[in-house]
Amino acid sequence: MKEGKDTRTKTPLSRPSGTAPPRRAGVLTGLDLHAVLKDRGILGAARVLRNLGRLDRPTFLGEMQGENLPQQTLDFLQGTPWCELREALEQLLDQGSGSPRPVRGEE
Numbered sequence: 001m002k003e004g005k006d007t008r009t010k011t012p013l014s015r016p017s018g019t020a021p022p023r024r025a026g027v028l029t030g031l032d033l034h035a036v037l038k039d040r041g042i043l044g045a046a047r048v049l050r051n052l053g054r055l056d057r058p059t060f061l062g063e064m065q066g067e068n069l070p071q072q073t074l075d076f077l078q079g080t081p082w083c084e085l086r087e088a089l090e091q092l093l094d095q096g097s098g099s100p101r102p103v104r105g106e107e
Helices: 030-037 040-051 058-065 073-079 082-097
Strands: none
Touching: 030 040, 030 073, 040 058, 040 073, 040 082, 058 073, 058 082
16 A cells, blocks of 8 residues: 655644634635634624614624724625625524524514
């Protein structure tokens, strides 16, 4: 049996706090998105916007500019489709409140 050099890349198991996970060739998992959105500043701003009826892409991303987030996180949020962001935010906000909101179409 031939012995060859291991060319696999090793990925770190942890990231610095507040940084977005790297995107893998355009593939984003729900777990990655939830991990980024669990930031207290992000969820807090989303909760306030939802309560005001202003949870939309331009307003949310504008608020994120003022949250002192790392540029990598801002880029990640801006590059994620709004439908995915909103759905993940709603899931996380509902988990915190304990009262799930109806799914669109079931309202």
